[in-house]
Amino acid sequence: MFSAQGPSLRELAMQALSSVERGYDLLAPKFDHTPFRTPDGILDATADALGSLGPFGEGLDVCCGTGAGMRVLRPLCxxxxxxxxxxxxxxxxxxxAHPDxxxxxxxxxxxxxxxAFDLAVSFGALGHFLPAERPALFSGVYRALRPGGLFAFPIGAPQPITSGWYWAxxxxxxxxxARNAVWRPPFVMYYRTCPLHAVRDDLTAAGFTVTxxxxxxxxxxEDGSPRYRxxxxxxxxxxD
Known part of the structure; x- marks a missing residue:
């Protein structure tokens, strides 16, 4: 899963035993060589889907990490x-990586x-927020957008129970x-706390119109439904 330029097992363990902020500070120099960085395929598919809705004025990447989302914002904004x-x-x-x-x-x-912005995007960040924290996040994005502005992010379909990924x-x-129950500070990163229906409800409560x-x-x-929306x-x- 990791290239030779990626973090060692020891470095990953140090990250996992830190806070989210400190953990990513430690991981940052090697982050782009890990599977945690959003794949270019997802970024390009997002840019392709947004292309017909633009162009946009100013753009914002929420939870930008090392800046992979600039691949989407730069041609659209x-x-x-x-x-x-x-x-x-x-x-x-x-x-x-992106001095401009x-x-x-x-x-x-x-x-x-x-x-201040016409388009906001986010990639792979929702798992870092507990469900109770999403309303504050979405309300902040709502305020950051101008009237008519758009907040866009990809979300994967749930894995079927027969899939190895489901169990992983x-x-x-x-x-x-278990880690957060016995160790402080907590490291919030979950894959199953942001299903589409819950995210849609929280966005609607923040004032957005959601599609x-x-x-x-x-x-x-296999059932014909999209892998990502x-x-x-x-x-x-x-x-104005």
Whole structure:
């Protein structure tokens, strides 16, 4: 799963026994050489689906990490593109890789923006928030968008119970819950706490109008349903 340039088992253990922020600070220099970095295929499928909805003005990557989401924002946005994350280590790597973008260190549960962006995206971040924390996250994104602005992120279909991935993800979540029950600070990273129906409900409660589109470039499951959907949460209204 890891290239020769990726973290060692010892480094991963140190990350897992840290807080989320400290863990990602430690992992940042080698993050792009791990499977945790969003694959280019998902980024490209997202950009393709958003292409017909743009162009956009200013763009924001929420929980930007090392800046992989710039691959989506740069061709779609005509104005500035910005990444926000609370890991100083991840932002340092992002600045090196994308010096033309703006980078802001902040807790995304309290975003420091007010009607500043036309498009917001996020990749692989929802598992870092407990369900009770999602309303603050989504409300902050809502405030950060101008009227008519769009918040978009891919979400995978649930794995069937017959799939090995179902049991692998279940086992990971159970291991993380056990770790957090006996070790402080907690490391919040779960794969099964953000099903589409719950995410849709939280986005709607924050004021968004929510639709989804299949990411057809990523294929379909055996039953014909898409492997991934793109959630499109729009802030009602029209920009001046």
């Amino acid at each position: 005509q104005g500035r593109i910005t990444g926000v994350d609370f890991s100083a280590g991840m932002l340092a790597q992002a600045r090196k 973008a703006e980078w802001v260190r902040a807790d995304v549960r309290d975003l420091p923006f007010d009607e 993800l279940l086992g990971f979540d159970l291991a993380m819950r 989804t589109v299949p990411l057809t470039l990523l294929g379909r499951r 793109l959630v499109l949460a729009r802030r009602p209204g029209t920009s």
